[in-house]
Amino acid sequence: MAEQPLHEHTLGNGLRVVVCEDHVVPLAAVNIWYGVGSRHERAGRTGLAHLFEHLMFQGSANVAEGEHAALLESAGATFNASTSFERTNYYETVPVSHLELALWLEADRMGTLPAALTQANLDNQRDVVKNERRQRYDNQPYGTAFERLCALTFPAGHPYAHTPIGSMEDLDATTLEDCTDFFATWYAPGNAVLSIVGDVDPEDTLAAVERYFGGLPAGPQAPGARPGDLGPLDGVRGEEVDEEVPSPAYFAMFPLPSDGGNDIEAAELAVEILGGGSGSRLYDRMVRRDQIATEVWAGVTRLAGGPSLAIVDAVGPDVDKIAAVLDEELARFAADGPDADETARATAQAERGFFEQTETVTGLANALSANATQFGDPARVFTAPKRAAAVTADDITEMAGRWLAPGARTVLTYGGAK
Known part of the structure; x- marks a missing residue:
């Protein structure tokens, strides 16, 4: 657009x-x-x-x-x-x-x-x-x-x-x-x-x-929100959830850079390459090759006033194996980074997401309000594809090494040991 x-x-x-x-x-x-x-x-x-x-x-x-x-x-x-x-x-x-x-x-x-x-x-x-x-x-x-x-x-x-x-x-x-x-x-x-x-x-x-x-009273100025800064985690903190569930499952959360800067663009592309659908590294390794999971997904919640959040969830019978393979893939990705095809696919997915977000008057109005509220610039919405396209493979590798390291997450396990 x-x-x-x-x-x-x-x-x-x-x-x-x-x-x-x-x-x-x-x-x-x-x-x-x-x-x-x-x-x-x-x-x-x-x-x-x-x-x-x-x-x-x-x-x-x-x-x-x-x-x-x-x-x-x-x-x-x-x-x-x-x-x-x-x-x-x-x-x-x-x-x-x-x-x-x-x-x-x-x-x-x-x-x-x-x-x-x-x-x-x-x-x-x-x-x-x-x-x-x-x-x-x-x-x-x-x-x-x-x-x-x-x-x-x-x-x-x-x-x-x-x-x-x-x-x-x-x-x-x-x-x-x-x-x-x-x-x-x-x-x-x-x-x-x-x-x-x-x-x-x-x-x-x-x-x-x-x-x-125009005739509504201005009202008081809204108080500022408390600071929400949080850097990369320095270890793995876990909790086993004792609930009746259809299958054992493994959930992980990683803080990411706040929305609004260049770093979040690279970090979100890294998450897309790692777990964004059936063409991702984690899906290929866990579902197709090792067959230790029936489904794997990763995605990002962007936040402007604090760290954005990456979530990885995998459903499979052995959560210990899932955790071990996740560590291996995170370490490999941080060391070697993405190849040219992976970078191109992730960038194309980001562009597709922009068009899906703004193709209707309803979606565009929401995106304009979002960018005006969070960044003071409603027109910023139109630069989303350009921001994603400017990210390099080196940028993605650097972000993965800093924010998606094997020892930097919180974990929930259902139906298995942490």
């Missing part, structure tokens, strides 16, 4: 706005990123950012409970929200004729949500989140693996040591006052980016944004 012209504007209350024309289909994507996620939560109130994502659909001063979703559905919109370590986003894609409805709904809950916050809403949505935790994490085979690995990888109290789902105990302890304080602290216009992509006129769209959002 070639770089597309962006129209950027900051309202008087601090809301950053990005508009991008795309006249292929008569749709408009509205995407808001708030700079708050689980890393901003305080001890004893984990899960509040994700809980709040649910509360944002329970009405506002001028929208009754359940009416937000009903209005969007009647307009033919698709919509959702998500929470991560570093942000919460809300998004809807509507026929362009209903763009102003989407803007009005987002502005009303940004400005007036506390008017609809009730104990009944809190109790209801707390139960929804707790049930989500049971279904997706606690009662799923390997469902708590990522959560457990984060707790092993990061020191106690570190902002990334807990995941967005939070704990049952903290969810139970959350009060209505906690929610109103959380909204007042983090849901101000100055802590948000609004991106609009689609069959729109930029001047008219910016005028509509000013009309709906």
